[in-house]
Amino acid sequence: MEESTLLSKKVSRRNILKTAGAGSVGMLIGATGIGGLLSLSDTKITKGETMKDKIPFYGKHQAGIATEAQHHIYFASLNLTVDNRKELIQLFRDWTEASAAMTEGKAVGDHAGNPFLPPKDTGEAAGLAASNLTITFGVGPGLFEKDGNDRFGLRNKKPKELKELPKFPLDSLEEKWSGGDICIQACADDLQVAFHAVRNLVRIARGKAVMHWTQSGFQRTKQADTKKETPRNLFGFKDGTVNPNTNNGKEMDQQVWVQSGDGPGWLAGGTYMVVRRIQMFIEVWDRTALREQENTFGRHRDSGAPIGQKNEFDSPDYNKKDANGQLAIPIDSHMRLANGDGSQQILRRAYSYADGMDPETGSFDAGLLFICFQRNPEKQFIPMQHRLAKMDKLNEYTVHKGSAIFACLPGTKKGGYIGETLF
Numbered sequence: 001m002e003e004s005t006l007l008s009k010k011v012s013r014r015n016i017l018k019t020a021g022a023g024s025v026g027m028l029i030g031a032t033g034i035g036g037l038l039s040l041s042d043t044k045i046t047k048g049e050t051m052k053d054k055i056p057f058y059g060k061h062q063a064g065i066a067t068e069a070q071h072h073i074y075f076a077s078l079n080l081t082v083d084n085r086k087e088l089i090q091l092f093r094d095w096t097e098a099s100a101a102m103t104e105g106k107a108v109g110d111h112a113g114n115p116f117l118p119p120k121d122t123g124e125a126a127g128l129a130a131s132n133l134t135i136t137f138g139v140g141p142g143l144f145e146k147d148g149n150d151r152f153g154l155r156n157k158k159p160k161e162l163k164e165l166p167k168f169p170l171d172s173l174e175e176k177w178s179g180g181d182i183c184i185q186a187c188a189d190d191l192q193v194a195f196h197a198v199r200n201l202v203r204i205a206r207g208k209a210v211m212h213w214t215q216s217g218f219q220r221t222k223q224a225d226t227k228k229e230t231p232r233n234l235f236g237f238k239d240g241t242v243n244p245n246t247n248n249g250k251e252m253d254q255q256v257w258v259q260s261g262d263g264p265g266w267l268a269g270g271t272y273m274v275v276r277r278i279q280m281f282i283e284v285w286d287r288t289a290l291r292e293q294e295n296t297f298g299r300h301r302d303s304g305a306p307i308g309q310k311n312e313f314d315s316p317d318y319n320k321k322d323a324n325g326q327l328a329i330p331i332d333s334h335m336r337l338a339n340g341d342g343s344q345q346i347l348r349r350a351y352s353y354a355d356g357m358d359p360e361t362g363s364f365d366a367g368l369l370f371i372c373f374q375r376n377p378e379k380q381f382i383p384m385q386h387r388l389a390k391m392d393k394l395n396e397y398t399v400h401k402g403s404a405i406f407a408c409l410p411g412t413k414k415g416g417y418i419g420e421t422l423f
Contacts, residue, residue, distance in 0.1 A: 020177035024360065042408045051403070053189075054130045057100040057234065059411040061257065061269055064134035064416070065373050068244040069231070070187040073351045075275070075369065076202065077180030077404060080143065085152045089423055095137065095201055096417040105130030106246040108200050122351040123135040124204065125196035133188040137195055137418050138273050138406025144180040159263040161272060164360050164409050170399070177277045177402025180212045185273075185371070191216065213402070215277060217369040218352025230304060230312065233352060234366055235397070236286050237297050238304035240348040241312055242339070255380075256373050266421040269410035273375045274346075274381045277402030279358075280367040285397050289336055296393045298333030308334065333392045340387055344380045346372040377405060 013163065051347050055063050082088065098108045105128070109120030110247040143150065144158035195216070202211060219231045230238040246253045253259065260268040285293070296318070298307055301319055306316035308328040318336060320328045329336050350370045358365040374380040389395070 004107050008169045020186050033210070037040075053132055054104060055132050055134050057096075057103040057135065058414050061411045062134075062136045062408055063411075064105070064185055064187050065256070065271060065349070065408065066134035066180050066252060067132075067134050067187070068366075069219060069248075069349055069351075070132050070134070070194075071189045071219055072187065072191040073369065073371075074186045074191070074198045075217070075371075076184045076198045076212070077140075077212045077213045077275075078184070078202070078205065079212045080151070080181045080209045081151075085423070087208055088152055089417075089419075091315065092137075092419040093417040094204050096412065098200060098204055099135040099197070099418070100414075101201065102197050103130060103135060105133075108204075109197060113178070115371075118309045122196065122199055123277065124199075125193050128190060128193055131190040133186065133191040133197060133200070136185040136187075136273075136408060138183040138185070138408040139419070140180050140404065140406050142179070146181075154422065157266060157308045158266050159267060160409060161263065161376055162405065164375070165274065165385075165403050165405055166271040166382065166401070168385055170389055170395055170401050172401060172404070173403050175402050177213050177215075179404050180406075181346045182209065183404070183406045190224070191218070192274055202367075215402075217353045219351055227419070233368055234280055234282055234354075235293070235297075237293075237299060238299055238312060238394055239350060239368075241299075242303060244345055244347050246347070254375070256347050256375055262373065262375065267407055267410065268421075271408045272377045272404045273408050274370075274372050274374070275370075275402070275404045275406070276370040276400055278368045278370055279365065279399050281363070281397050281399075281403050282366060283363050288397075295330050296397070298329040298335030307333075310421055312350075318358050319381060330393065331392045334388070334392050334394045336386060337387045337392050344384050346374045346380050346384065348372050373408065 010328055025122065036077070055067060057063065059169065080088070101108055102125075107121035107123075107126060107378075112222055139162075141162050141164060143152070144162070164179070186194040186197055186201075188194040188197070198214070202209075208418045223229075230241050233239040245250050246252060256271050258267045258270050258272070262268070288296075290301065294307060299305060300307060300309075303310065304312035305314055306329060308317055308320045308322075309315075316335065316339070318327070318329055322328045348370075349372065350368055352366070353365040353369050356365055357363070372381060410421055412418050412420060
């Protein structure tokens with residue numbers, strides 16, 4: 001089928017929502033209760049907490065990248081409001097101290113303060129375990145240069161790979177979900193712990209940075225999935241089967257971690273993060289036959305196996321044909337296009353989101369906060385996404401609303417601060 005025909009088909013399929021989505025869906029309603037005042041004085045390990053609940057903030061690489069994915073994410077993109085280099089360095093110093101405390105399950109700052117002033121910690125995580133909290137920081141293109149200005153004297157340190165992603169076919173990007181000077185990714189096995197981390201870091205940044213956009217997300221919990229299988233997305237399919245082995249140092253160096261000869265030396269040990277907010281048209285998907293769903297992904301829904309195979313991690317046979325002589329894994333299936341010639345790999349770390357109702361269609365505003373890490377986006381994510389954007393059958397059921405790229409800083413040691421290699 002010609003490319004123009006494919007694009008027309010995908011666009012028209014989306015328009016089904018305009019007429020069929022409204023009135024047929026419910027609303028996700030979240031409620032929170034506040035059970036009295038929280039004490040900020042107790043920072044001891046809570047009952048049932050062990051060292052297994054804690055992931056160190058300090059290290060060669062930032063945690064939250066190769067770390068096993070936690071249950072929840074709270075992601076925030078911020079824009080800087082200062083142009084003073086010393087203030088920026090102090091912000092990273094303050095963030096490092098606070099992050100190290102929170103990943104230990106401790107509150108931020110000294111609690112024996114003036115009772116007539118606001119406490120340094122906001123308090124909603126008091127008494128809670130560390131819940132495997134990780135806090136990961138990245139810097140966007142705007143940190144180095146914005147509107148032609150060398151904001152912090154860092155223009156000559158900007159990696160050539162750190163530039164806004166191209167607009168791909170069928171993108172429908174919105175400013176409120178795109179870009180940012182700095183990002184904070186907080187992941188934890190408890191959403192309140194993750195939110196607490198971002199809230200306090202944003203609070204510390206007041207007067208220096210403001211929030212640009214935020215997104216919370218979720219995966220299945222370890223209690224619900226004791227076998228620790230690959231998570232399923234909101235279409236019911238396993239998502240993230242093909243990933244580099246995070247326990248293989250050589251593979252991670254090749255695919256994920258920036259090496260000393262790749263560009264500016266300050267980023268060695270860091271990585272590039274791509275974030276895409278992808279809305280899923282789940283009501284249209286729910287009216288789609290199972291066979292077409294499986295052909296869309298190129299996998300069996302129940303097992304996650306490539307079509308024609310039995311197990312999730314079986315190697316796909318892209319030449320195998322069905323009884324009608326057609327390719328068993330369709331040429332426009334998501335898996336086939338993402339694989340390409342097999343030379344491009346990315347480390348996927350995505351989360352589902354559900355943000356109530358889309359007011360334009362009356363359908364769920366739900367989808368995927370797609371996050372991936374790679375050594376070089378120009379050689380990994382971008383060519384992969386060009387293929388997918390062109391003819392991926394999954395485009396009939398999704399739309400990309402947000403897009404951002406960040407250089408995730410290398411890790412740091414105790415006594416140092418995150419981002420010190422940059423300065």
